[in-house]
Amino acid sequence: MRPREFDADIAVVGLGAMGANAAWRLAERGLNVIGIERFHPGHVLGSSHGKTRVFRVACLEHPNLVPLARRSRELWTTLQDLSGTPVIRNTGAVMIGPESSEVISGTLAAATAHDLPITRLTRNELQQRFPQHQNLAPDHVGIWDPEAGVVHPEAGISAAVDAARAAGATIYTDTKVTGIELIDGGVVVTTPTGRFTVAQVVVTTGAWLNKLVPNLPLTPLRTPMMWFEPADKNDPSFRLESFPTFIRAVDADNWIWGHGSGDGFAVKVGPDRDPNFREVDPDTIDRGISPVDWRLVSELVSKALPGLNPVPVLTTTCMVTHSPDGHFQIGRPYDDPRLIVGGGCSGHAFKHASGIGELIAQIACGEEPFVDLAFVDPNRFLRGQDRGLAYRPRYIESRA
Numbered sequence: 557m558r559p560r561e562f563d564a565d566i567a568v569v570g571l572g573a574m575g576a577n578a579a580w581r582l583a584e585r586g587l588n589v590i591g592i593e594r595f596h597p598g599h600v601l602g603s604s605h606g607k608t609r610v611f612r613v614a615c616l617e618h619p620n621l622v623p624l625a626r627r628s629r630e631l632w633t634t635l636q637d638l639s640g641t642p643v644i645r646n647t648g649a650v651m652i653g654p655e656s657s658e659v660i661s662g663t664l665a666a667a668t669a670h671d672l673p674i675t676r677l678t679r680n681e682l683q684q685r686f687p688q689h690q691n692l693a694p695d696h697v698g699i700w701d702p703e704a705g706v707v708h709p710e711a712g713i714s715a716a717v718d719a720a721r722a723a724g725a726t727i728y729t730d731t732k733v734t735g736i737e738l739i740d741g742g743v744v745v746t747t748p749t750g751r752f753t754v755a756q757v758v759v760t761t762g763a764w765l766n767k768l769v770p771n772l773p774l775t776p777l778r779t780p781m782m783w784f785e786p787a788d789k790n791d792p793s794f795r796l797e798s799f800p801t802f803i804r805a806v807d808a809d810n811w812i813w814g815h816g817s818g819d820g821f822a823v824k825v826g827p828d829r830d831p832n833f834r835e836v837d838p839d840t841i842d843r844g845i846s847p848v849d850w851r852l853v854s855e856l857v858s859k860a861l862p863g864l865n866p867v868p869v870l871t872t873t874c875m876v877t878h879s880p881d882g883h884f885q886i887g888r889p890y891d892d893p894r895l896i897v898g899g900g901c902s903g904h905a906f907k908h909a910s911g912i913g914e915l916i917a918q919i920a921c922g923e924e925p926f927v928d929l930a931f932v933d934p935n936r937f938l939r940g941q942d943r944g945l946a947y948r949p950r951y952i953e954s955r956a
Protein backbone atom coordinates (compact mmCIF):
# COMPACT_ATOMS: atom_id res chain seq x y z
CA MET A 557 0.00 0.00 0.00
CA ARG A 558 1.26 3.45 -0.79
CA PRO A 559 1.21 6.05 1.98
CA ARG A 560 -1.90 8.26 1.87
CA GLU A 561 0.10 11.40 1.15
CA PHE A 562 1.26 10.06 -2.24
CA ASP A 563 -0.53 11.35 -5.35
CA ALA A 564 0.26 8.13 -7.24
CA ASP A 565 2.43 5.04 -7.06
CA ILE A 566 4.65 6.13 -9.93
CA ALA A 567 5.18 9.01 -12.35
CA VAL A 568 6.48 8.47 -15.89
CA VAL A 569 8.22 11.58 -17.20
CA GLY A 570 8.44 11.76 -21.02
CA LEU A 571 5.83 9.84 -23.04
CA GLY A 572 7.84 9.09 -26.16
CA ALA A 573 8.69 5.59 -27.32
CA MET A 574 9.90 4.16 -24.00
CA GLY A 575 7.79 6.25 -21.61
CA ALA A 576 4.43 5.73 -23.33
CA ASN A 577 5.00 1.98 -23.23
CA ALA A 578 6.24 2.05 -19.63
CA ALA A 579 3.10 3.96 -18.57
CA TRP A 580 0.93 1.35 -20.35
CA ARG A 581 2.69 -1.69 -18.87
CA LEU A 582 2.68 -0.14 -15.37
CA ALA A 583 -1.02 0.78 -15.54
CA GLU A 584 -1.83 -2.73 -16.83
CA ARG A 585 -0.30 -4.08 -13.60
CA GLY A 586 -2.78 -2.06 -11.57
CA LEU A 587 -0.38 0.65 -10.40
CA ASN A 588 -1.69 4.18 -9.99
CA VAL A 589 0.29 5.91 -12.77
CA ILE A 590 0.79 9.57 -13.70
CA GLY A 591 2.29 10.13 -17.18
CA ILE A 592 3.70 13.57 -18.05
CA GLU A 593 4.70 14.67 -21.57
CA ARG A 594 6.17 18.02 -22.48
CA PHE A 595 4.57 18.07 -25.94
CA HIS A 596 1.84 15.72 -27.26
CA PRO A 597 2.09 11.97 -27.98
CA GLY A 598 3.49 11.30 -31.44
CA HIS A 599 5.09 14.79 -31.84
CA VAL A 600 8.00 15.45 -34.23
CA LEU A 601 10.50 17.17 -31.91
CA GLY A 602 12.24 14.22 -30.23
CA SER A 603 13.53 10.88 -31.53
CA SER A 604 10.32 9.08 -32.48
CA HIS A 605 8.85 10.58 -35.65
CA GLY A 606 9.20 9.93 -39.39
CA LYS A 607 6.47 7.30 -40.02
CA THR A 608 8.66 4.18 -39.84
CA ARG A 609 11.45 2.48 -37.92
CA VAL A 610 13.30 -0.65 -38.94
CA PHE A 611 12.22 -3.70 -36.92
CA ARG A 612 14.61 -6.67 -36.73
CA VAL A 613 14.73 -9.76 -34.56
CA ALA A 614 18.23 -11.03 -35.46
CA CYS A 615 19.73 -7.94 -33.81
CA LEU A 616 23.38 -7.55 -34.68
CA GLU A 617 24.03 -5.14 -31.79
CA HIS A 618 23.70 -7.77 -29.00
CA PRO A 619 22.28 -11.32 -28.80
CA ASN A 620 20.21 -10.36 -25.69
CA LEU A 621 18.17 -8.05 -27.91
CA VAL A 622 16.55 -11.06 -29.61
CA PRO A 623 14.13 -11.90 -26.76
CA LEU A 624 13.53 -8.17 -26.31
CA ALA A 625 12.58 -7.80 -30.00
CA ARG A 626 10.29 -10.83 -29.85
CA ARG A 627 8.43 -9.59 -26.76
CA SER A 628 8.27 -6.13 -28.35
CA ARG A 629 6.67 -7.58 -31.47
CA GLU A 630 3.95 -9.20 -29.34
CA LEU A 631 3.29 -5.94 -27.53
CA TRP A 632 3.28 -3.80 -30.72
CA THR A 633 0.81 -6.29 -32.17
CA THR A 634 -1.40 -5.93 -29.08
CA LEU A 635 -1.30 -2.13 -29.46
CA GLN A 636 -2.17 -2.51 -33.14
CA ASP A 637 -5.19 -4.65 -32.21
CA LEU A 638 -6.27 -2.27 -29.44
CA SER A 639 -5.94 0.87 -31.57
CA GLY A 640 -7.18 -0.54 -34.88
CA THR A 641 -4.28 1.37 -36.53
CA PRO A 642 -1.26 -0.15 -38.34
CA VAL A 643 1.63 -0.23 -35.84
CA ILE A 644 3.89 -3.07 -37.01
CA ARG A 645 4.35 -4.71 -40.39
CA ASN A 646 6.24 -7.89 -41.22
CA THR A 647 8.26 -7.61 -44.45
CA GLY A 648 11.42 -9.57 -43.62
CA ALA A 649 14.82 -7.87 -43.85
CA VAL A 650 18.05 -8.46 -45.71
CA MET A 651 21.49 -7.76 -44.23
CA ILE A 652 24.25 -7.24 -46.82
CA GLY A 653 28.02 -7.04 -46.41
CA PRO A 654 31.26 -8.99 -46.35
CA GLU A 655 31.30 -12.11 -44.17
CA SER A 656 33.64 -10.34 -41.71
CA SER A 657 31.50 -7.18 -41.39
CA GLU A 658 29.50 -6.58 -38.20
CA VAL A 659 26.32 -6.46 -40.31
CA ILE A 660 26.81 -10.13 -41.20
CA SER A 661 28.81 -11.48 -38.24
CA GLY A 662 26.66 -9.69 -35.60
CA THR A 663 23.41 -10.86 -37.21
CA LEU A 664 24.77 -14.38 -37.45
CA ALA A 665 25.86 -14.35 -33.77
CA ALA A 666 22.37 -13.31 -32.64
CA ALA A 667 20.70 -15.84 -34.95
CA THR A 668 22.98 -18.68 -33.83
CA ALA A 669 22.57 -17.87 -30.11
CA HIS A 670 18.78 -18.05 -30.45
CA ASP A 671 18.40 -20.57 -33.27
CA LEU A 672 16.57 -18.05 -35.46
CA PRO A 673 15.07 -19.07 -38.83
CA ILE A 674 17.43 -16.93 -40.95
CA THR A 675 18.54 -17.80 -44.48
CA ARG A 676 22.04 -17.18 -45.81
CA LEU A 677 22.26 -15.71 -49.33
CA THR A 678 25.18 -15.82 -51.76
CA ARG A 679 26.05 -12.76 -53.81
CA ASN A 680 24.27 -14.29 -56.80
CA GLU A 681 21.13 -14.98 -54.79
CA LEU A 682 21.22 -11.41 -53.47
CA GLN A 683 21.41 -10.06 -57.00
CA GLN A 684 18.49 -12.19 -58.14
CA ARG A 685 16.20 -11.50 -55.18
CA PHE A 686 17.03 -7.83 -54.66
CA PRO A 687 18.12 -6.30 -58.00
CA GLN A 688 17.52 -2.82 -56.55
CA HIS A 689 20.81 -3.34 -54.63
CA GLN A 690 23.50 -2.67 -57.25
CA ASN A 691 27.31 -2.62 -57.22
CA LEU A 692 27.68 -5.35 -54.62
CA ALA A 693 31.35 -5.96 -53.84
CA PRO A 694 32.67 -9.41 -54.90
CA ASP A 695 32.81 -10.59 -51.26
CA HIS A 696 29.30 -9.45 -50.32
CA VAL A 697 26.84 -12.00 -48.94
CA GLY A 698 23.40 -11.70 -47.39
CA ILE A 699 21.28 -12.85 -44.44
CA TRP A 700 17.48 -12.90 -44.66
CA ASP A 701 15.65 -12.32 -41.36
CA PRO A 702 12.02 -13.32 -42.01
CA GLU A 703 10.76 -11.93 -38.68
CA ALA A 704 11.78 -8.33 -39.49
CA GLY A 705 9.79 -5.41 -40.91
CA VAL A 706 8.83 -1.88 -39.91
CA VAL A 707 7.11 -0.25 -36.93
CA HIS A 708 5.19 3.02 -37.15
CA PRO A 709 6.44 5.30 -34.34
CA GLU A 710 3.77 7.98 -34.11
CA ALA A 711 0.96 5.40 -34.26
CA GLY A 712 2.73 3.13 -31.76
CA ILE A 713 3.23 5.92 -29.21
CA SER A 714 -0.33 7.22 -29.53
CA ALA A 715 -1.67 3.69 -29.14
CA ALA A 716 0.46 3.10 -26.01
CA VAL A 717 -0.68 6.38 -24.41
CA ASP A 718 -4.31 5.53 -25.18
CA ALA A 719 -3.83 2.04 -23.75
CA ALA A 720 -2.24 3.51 -20.59
CA ARG A 721 -5.19 5.86 -20.19
CA ALA A 722 -7.66 3.01 -20.74
CA ALA A 723 -5.85 1.01 -18.04
CA GLY A 724 -6.31 3.88 -15.58
CA ALA A 725 -3.24 6.12 -16.00
CA THR A 726 -3.67 9.88 -15.67
CA ILE A 727 -1.93 11.58 -18.60
CA TYR A 728 -0.76 15.19 -18.68
CA THR A 729 0.33 16.48 -22.10
CA ASP A 730 1.91 19.85 -22.97
CA THR A 731 3.38 19.76 -19.46
CA LYS A 732 7.12 20.06 -18.94
CA VAL A 733 8.66 18.52 -15.83
CA THR A 734 11.03 21.13 -14.43
CA GLY A 735 12.38 19.29 -11.40
CA ILE A 736 12.66 15.87 -9.80
CA GLU A 737 13.47 15.79 -6.10
CA LEU A 738 14.33 12.50 -4.41
CA ILE A 739 12.98 12.72 -0.86
CA ASP A 740 12.87 10.21 1.99
CA GLY A 741 10.73 7.33 0.77
CA GLY A 742 9.57 8.98 -2.44
CA VAL A 743 9.95 11.59 -5.15
CA VAL A 744 8.53 15.05 -5.82
CA VAL A 745 7.95 15.80 -9.51
CA THR A 746 7.52 19.48 -10.32
CA THR A 747 5.77 21.03 -13.32
CA PRO A 748 4.85 24.68 -13.95
CA THR A 749 1.28 23.92 -12.82
CA GLY A 750 1.73 21.52 -9.94
CA ARG A 751 3.80 19.12 -7.85
CA PHE A 752 3.23 15.38 -7.56
CA THR A 753 4.53 13.25 -4.71
CA VAL A 754 5.00 9.65 -5.82
CA ALA A 755 6.77 6.55 -4.55
CA GLN A 756 8.87 6.11 -7.73
CA VAL A 757 9.68 8.03 -10.88
CA VAL A 758 10.54 6.73 -14.35
CA VAL A 759 12.52 9.23 -16.43
CA THR A 760 12.31 8.49 -20.16
CA THR A 761 12.99 11.90 -21.67
CA GLY A 762 15.10 10.69 -24.61
CA ALA A 763 17.52 13.38 -25.84
CA TRP A 764 16.54 15.42 -22.75
CA LEU A 765 17.40 12.68 -20.23
CA ASN A 766 20.54 14.46 -19.04
CA LYS A 767 18.54 17.57 -18.25
CA LEU A 768 16.81 15.69 -15.43
CA VAL A 769 19.37 12.98 -14.59
CA PRO A 770 22.58 14.86 -15.33
CA ASN A 771 25.27 12.31 -14.57
CA LEU A 772 24.43 9.66 -17.17
CA PRO A 773 26.93 9.55 -20.07
CA LEU A 774 24.66 10.42 -23.01
CA THR A 775 25.31 12.33 -26.22
CA PRO A 776 22.32 13.67 -28.23
CA LEU A 777 23.22 13.84 -31.92
CA ARG A 778 21.39 15.81 -34.59
CA THR A 779 20.44 13.11 -37.13
CA PRO A 780 18.70 14.18 -40.36
CA MET A 781 16.21 11.76 -41.96
CA MET A 782 15.60 11.50 -45.73
CA TRP A 783 13.14 9.96 -48.15
CA PHE A 784 13.72 9.20 -51.85
CA GLU A 785 11.74 8.37 -55.00
CA PRO A 786 12.53 5.96 -57.83
CA ALA A 787 14.17 7.71 -60.80
CA ASP A 788 11.16 6.42 -62.74
CA LYS A 789 8.29 7.42 -60.45
CA ASN A 790 6.12 4.57 -61.78
CA ASP A 791 8.75 1.92 -60.97
CA PRO A 792 6.98 -0.47 -58.52
CA SER A 793 10.18 -2.28 -57.53
CA PHE A 794 10.86 0.15 -54.68
CA ARG A 795 7.54 -0.54 -52.92
CA LEU A 796 7.93 -2.12 -49.50
CA GLU A 797 6.57 -5.47 -50.76
CA SER A 798 9.50 -5.89 -53.18
CA PHE A 799 12.12 -3.68 -51.49
CA PRO A 800 12.01 -4.78 -47.85
CA THR A 801 13.94 -3.49 -44.87
CA PHE A 802 17.71 -3.73 -45.23
CA ILE A 803 21.05 -2.87 -43.68
CA ARG A 804 23.95 -2.80 -46.12
CA ALA A 805 27.67 -2.28 -45.58
CA VAL A 806 28.29 -0.37 -48.81
CA ASP A 807 32.02 -0.22 -48.08
CA ALA A 808 34.29 -0.60 -45.06
CA ASP A 809 33.39 2.86 -43.73
CA ASN A 810 29.75 3.29 -44.69
CA TRP A 811 26.54 1.40 -43.97
CA ILE A 812 23.09 2.38 -45.13
CA TRP A 813 19.72 1.20 -43.83
CA GLY A 814 16.20 1.66 -45.14
CA HIS A 815 13.14 0.17 -46.80
CA GLY A 816 10.71 0.66 -49.66
CA SER A 817 7.70 2.95 -49.89
CA GLY A 818 4.24 2.23 -48.53
CA ASP A 819 0.96 3.98 -47.96
CA GLY A 820 1.85 7.39 -46.54
CA PHE A 821 5.64 7.11 -46.75
CA ALA A 822 8.34 7.18 -49.45
CA VAL A 823 11.52 5.08 -49.75
CA LYS A 824 13.69 5.75 -46.70
CA VAL A 825 17.48 5.51 -46.70
CA GLY A 826 19.82 6.67 -43.95
CA PRO A 827 23.53 6.39 -43.17
CA ASP A 828 24.67 4.50 -40.09
CA ARG A 829 27.05 7.33 -39.28
CA ASP A 830 27.93 10.65 -40.87
CA PRO A 831 30.56 13.22 -39.80
CA ASN A 832 27.75 15.77 -40.02
CA PHE A 833 25.86 14.13 -37.13
CA ARG A 834 26.85 16.60 -34.40
CA GLU A 835 26.23 16.80 -30.68
CA VAL A 836 23.36 19.15 -29.86
CA ASP A 837 21.39 20.59 -27.01
CA PRO A 838 17.88 19.26 -27.79
CA ASP A 839 16.39 22.63 -26.81
CA THR A 840 18.42 24.58 -29.36
CA ILE A 841 18.89 22.03 -32.18
CA ASP A 842 18.99 23.52 -35.69
CA ARG A 843 16.00 21.89 -37.41
CA GLY A 844 16.75 23.38 -40.84
CA ILE A 845 18.07 20.92 -43.47
CA SER A 846 20.57 21.85 -46.17
CA PRO A 847 22.35 19.88 -48.96
CA VAL A 848 25.29 19.31 -46.57
CA ASP A 849 22.94 17.07 -44.58
CA TRP A 850 22.16 14.76 -47.49
CA ARG A 851 25.50 14.80 -49.35
CA LEU A 852 26.85 11.53 -47.90
CA VAL A 853 23.60 9.57 -48.18
CA SER A 854 23.08 10.88 -51.74
CA GLU A 855 26.53 9.59 -52.72
CA LEU A 856 25.79 6.20 -51.14
CA VAL A 857 22.36 6.00 -52.81
CA SER A 858 23.93 6.79 -56.21
CA LYS A 859 26.37 3.96 -55.74
CA ALA A 860 24.26 1.30 -54.02
CA LEU A 861 20.68 2.03 -55.20
CA PRO A 862 21.03 3.73 -58.61
CA GLY A 863 17.34 3.14 -59.38
CA LEU A 864 16.55 5.94 -56.91
CA ASN A 865 16.83 9.66 -57.59
CA PRO A 866 19.68 10.57 -55.18
CA VAL A 867 18.15 13.95 -54.25
CA PRO A 868 15.72 13.41 -51.35
CA VAL A 869 12.06 14.32 -51.82
CA LEU A 870 11.51 14.91 -48.11
CA THR A 871 13.78 15.62 -45.13
CA THR A 872 13.46 16.27 -41.42
CA THR A 873 15.68 16.38 -38.34
CA CYS A 874 15.64 13.82 -35.55
CA MET A 875 17.90 13.03 -32.58
CA VAL A 876 19.80 9.89 -31.67
CA THR A 877 21.06 9.79 -28.06
CA HIS A 878 24.27 7.80 -27.93
CA SER A 879 25.52 5.68 -25.06
CA PRO A 880 29.33 5.22 -24.90
CA ASP A 881 29.08 1.47 -25.72
CA GLY A 882 26.06 1.69 -28.05
CA HIS A 883 23.75 -0.11 -25.58
CA PHE A 884 20.69 1.37 -23.87
CA GLN A 885 20.60 2.62 -20.27
CA ILE A 886 17.67 0.98 -18.49
CA GLY A 887 17.50 0.48 -14.74
CA ARG A 888 18.00 2.12 -11.38
CA PRO A 889 21.00 4.51 -11.28
CA TYR A 890 22.93 3.83 -8.04
CA ASP A 891 20.33 1.12 -7.33
CA ASP A 892 18.09 3.90 -6.01
CA PRO A 893 14.64 2.39 -5.23
CA ARG A 894 12.93 5.67 -6.17
CA LEU A 895 14.39 6.22 -9.65
CA ILE A 896 14.29 4.27 -12.96
CA VAL A 897 15.71 5.59 -16.22
CA GLY A 898 15.15 4.42 -19.80
CA GLY A 899 17.31 6.02 -22.46
CA GLY A 900 20.57 5.95 -24.42
CA CYS A 901 18.69 4.82 -27.53
CA SER A 902 21.91 4.70 -29.63
CA GLY A 903 19.80 4.76 -32.80
CA HIS A 904 18.17 1.34 -32.50
CA ALA A 905 15.69 1.41 -29.61
CA PHE A 906 12.33 2.11 -31.22
CA LYS A 907 11.69 -1.49 -32.23
CA HIS A 908 12.38 -2.54 -28.62
CA ALA A 909 10.45 0.28 -26.93
CA SER A 910 7.34 -1.74 -26.09
CA GLY A 911 9.52 -4.48 -24.55
CA ILE A 912 11.55 -1.81 -22.74
CA GLY A 913 8.25 -0.49 -21.29
CA GLU A 914 7.58 -4.01 -20.02
CA LEU A 915 11.08 -4.24 -18.50
CA ILE A 916 10.66 -0.88 -16.77
CA ALA A 917 7.36 -2.09 -15.30
CA GLN A 918 9.06 -5.30 -14.12
CA ILE A 919 11.86 -3.30 -12.47
CA ALA A 920 9.34 -0.98 -10.78
CA CYS A 921 7.27 -3.92 -9.48
CA GLY A 922 10.27 -6.00 -8.34
CA GLU A 923 9.55 -8.77 -10.88
CA GLU A 924 12.23 -10.89 -12.53
CA PRO A 925 13.01 -9.13 -15.87
CA PHE A 926 12.39 -11.31 -18.94
CA VAL A 927 15.87 -10.37 -20.26
CA ASP A 928 19.18 -10.27 -18.37
CA LEU A 929 19.62 -6.51 -17.99
CA ALA A 930 23.35 -6.37 -17.13
CA PHE A 931 24.29 -5.09 -20.59
CA VAL A 932 21.91 -2.11 -20.31
CA ASP A 933 22.30 -1.38 -16.58
CA PRO A 934 23.17 2.35 -16.20
CA ASN A 935 25.37 1.45 -13.23
CA ARG A 936 27.95 0.04 -15.67
CA PHE A 937 28.91 3.71 -16.19
CA LEU A 938 28.13 5.04 -12.71
CA ARG A 939 30.14 2.64 -10.58
CA GLY A 940 33.34 4.52 -11.41
CA GLN A 941 31.66 7.76 -10.42
CA ASP A 942 30.61 6.25 -7.08
CA ARG A 943 34.25 5.61 -6.29
CA GLY A 944 35.75 8.69 -7.93
CA LEU A 945 33.23 11.43 -7.35
CA ALA A 946 31.07 9.96 -4.59
CA TYR A 947 28.13 11.68 -6.27
CA ARG A 948 24.60 10.57 -5.46
CA PRO A 949 21.58 12.23 -7.03
CA ARG A 950 19.84 13.33 -3.81
CA TYR A 951 18.40 16.30 -5.60
CA ILE A 952 17.98 16.58 -9.31
CA GLU A 953 16.83 19.78 -10.89
CA SER A 954 16.16 20.59 -14.52
CA ARG A 955 18.95 22.41 -16.28
CA ALA A 956 16.57 23.50 -19.02
Ligand SMILES: Cc1cc2nc3c(=O)[nH]c(=O)nc-3n(C[C@H](O)[C@H](O)[C@H](O)COP(=O)(O)OP(=O)(O)OC[C@H]3O[C@@H](n4cnc5c(N)ncnc54)[C@H](O)[C@@H]3O)c2cc1C
Binds near residue numbers: 593
Ligand atom coordinates in the same frame (compact mmCIF):
# COMPACT_ATOMS: atom_id res chain seq x y z
C1 LIG B 1 17.00 9.16 -37.84
C2 LIG B 1 16.72 8.07 -36.87
C3 LIG B 1 16.51 6.77 -37.34
C4 LIG B 1 16.24 5.73 -36.45
N1 LIG B 1 16.00 4.50 -36.94
C5 LIG B 1 15.65 3.50 -36.09
C6 LIG B 1 15.25 2.26 -36.60
O1 LIG B 1 15.21 2.06 -37.81
N2 LIG B 1 14.89 1.27 -35.71
C7 LIG B 1 14.89 1.48 -34.36
O2 LIG B 1 14.55 0.57 -33.62
N3 LIG B 1 15.25 2.68 -33.85
C8 LIG B 1 15.62 3.69 -34.68
N4 LIG B 1 15.95 4.92 -34.20
C9 LIG B 1 16.02 5.11 -32.76
C10 LIG B 1 14.66 5.30 -32.13
O3 LIG B 1 13.89 6.17 -32.90
C11 LIG B 1 14.88 5.82 -30.73
O4 LIG B 1 15.64 4.83 -30.06
C12 LIG B 1 13.61 6.03 -29.93
O5 LIG B 1 12.71 6.79 -30.67
C13 LIG B 1 13.97 6.72 -28.62
O6 LIG B 1 12.83 6.79 -27.80
P1 LIG B 1 12.86 7.59 -26.42
O7 LIG B 1 11.63 7.19 -25.69
O8 LIG B 1 14.18 7.41 -25.75
O9 LIG B 1 12.82 9.15 -26.85
P2 LIG B 1 11.55 9.99 -27.35
O10 LIG B 1 10.62 9.12 -28.10
O11 LIG B 1 12.10 11.21 -28.01
O12 LIG B 1 10.80 10.37 -26.01
C14 LIG B 1 11.25 11.30 -25.08
C15 LIG B 1 10.04 12.11 -24.67
O13 LIG B 1 10.31 12.85 -23.49
C16 LIG B 1 9.65 14.10 -23.61
N5 LIG B 1 10.28 15.04 -22.67
C17 LIG B 1 11.53 15.53 -22.73
N6 LIG B 1 11.77 16.34 -21.68
C18 LIG B 1 10.64 16.36 -20.93
C19 LIG B 1 10.28 17.03 -19.73
N7 LIG B 1 11.14 17.83 -19.07
N8 LIG B 1 9.02 16.84 -19.25
C20 LIG B 1 8.13 16.01 -19.89
N9 LIG B 1 8.45 15.37 -21.05
C21 LIG B 1 9.68 15.53 -21.56
C22 LIG B 1 9.84 14.46 -25.06
O14 LIG B 1 8.95 15.47 -25.48
C23 LIG B 1 9.63 13.12 -25.74
O15 LIG B 1 8.28 12.92 -26.10
C24 LIG B 1 16.22 6.00 -35.06
C25 LIG B 1 16.42 7.30 -34.59
C26 LIG B 1 16.65 8.32 -35.49
C27 LIG B 1 16.84 9.71 -34.95
